[in-house]
Amino acid sequence: MRIRAGDQLYIRGPQSELGAFSASARVLEIDRHDPVPTxxxxxxxxxxxxxxxxxxxxxxxxxxxxxxxxxxxxxxxxxxxxxxxxxxxxDWSVIVLLAAMIPVGQSFENSGAAAIAAQWLGEMLTGLPLVVVLAALCSVTLVLSIFLNNVATAIIMGPLAIDAANLLHVSPDAALLAVLIGASSDFLTPIGHQNNLLVMGPGGYRFSDYARMGAPLVVAVVACAAITLTLLYG
Structure with a gap:
């Protein structure tokens, strides 16, 4: 029997063995009939x-x-x-990732690298409207999350956004919220967020499908976020 992505299987067996099979076979569980009473x-x-x-x-x-x-x-x-x-x-891998990236983010700030990057970003955005500044911060974070994990991106971009906000005399809260939204909105690749990768196999998606379908969604998210934050903090 040839099993293809998107097929639904009904499997019976002990709970422990079903869990091991689901993990090893990369099967996404969509429903369970559990005879054990709650x-x-x-x-x-x-x-x-x-x-x-x-x-x-x-x-x-x-x-x-x-x-x-x-x-x-x-x-x-x-x-x-x-x-x-x-x-x-x-999820021990997430714990190890957080433990490793928090010192990296702190060193990025303590070494002065965040201040240098914020100075460069501030010079690029000086004189522009608040909505453009917030859209730029959100977009830079989103692009960076394509290459890094979204947690690592938020840790690196957080101090940079605060420094840039102080240089541009805008609300640090608005800048941090733009970073938050940007780090959570990578719909362009399957590697930007673990949820993107999780549905790639069961859905039968290709790498290019994410960019083709995600690009309009990214534009909509960045535009809505920038406009909403401008109305709240402008």
Missing amino acids: AHGRAAGILAIFAAAIACIVGLGLSPALAFTGAAVLIAALRLLPSEEIYRSI
């Missing part, structure tokens, strides 16, 4: 802890990192989820 008590406990973490962030101003870390520790301590499942769900 543990309503555990589900309610997890939902309550998650709601409490959000309430602490919104109502008490607690750091999201601390709140969700505490929620994860509490779920593990109460054994609401098996420890093996918690360990497997951690």
